[in-house]
Amino acid sequence: MKKKIPCVLLIDDNEADNFYHKIVIERSEFAEEVVSVTGGQEALEYLQLSLKGEKTSPDLIFLDINMPRMDGWEFLQAYAALEKPDNERIIVVMLSTSKNPDYVKKANEINEVSEFTSKPLTAEYLEELREKYFSK
Structure with a gap:
């Protein structure tokens, strides 16, 4: 049995994407806990609480690009400004329904982004992430 993150x-x-991705993560026995939020501001609030120890700090974030109010790019700007412990490394994977080359290029230029992939998440992709970032 593989170790869950x-x-x-x-x-x-x-919300349908969040629901589906949560099922894929749970069936893959990939994570102990899956938290889903429906926007960048809600995610920042969650992360601020996790920095205070009031919520579980995520090891991995799957971030949609196109969202109302605060899109994925705006979230990343605010996320970069959060005061995080020096030893904290959260893997951020950007998700999109398109493989727009401009999105891929932009994501590759942002330090906080580890990967860019298209929706939907698959068990195979989760396994690749586990091996690449969480097998040590």
Whole structure:
């Protein structure tokens, strides 16, 4: 049995996508806890509480790009400004329904972004992430 990562944070305004991705994560036995929020501001509030120890700090964030009010790019700007412990490394994977080359290029230029992939998440992709970032 593979080791589960402690916590995944899903940030997507589409509740159906969050629901589906949570099922894929749970069936893959990928994470102990899956938290889903429907916007960037809600995610920032969650992360601020996790920094205070009031919520579980995510090890991995799946971030949708196109969301109302605060899109994924705006979230990343605010996230970069959060005062995080130096030893905290949260893997951020940007999710999109399109493989727009401009999105991929922009994501690759942002330090906080580890990967860019298209929706939907698959068990195979989760396994790749587990091996790449969480197998040590």
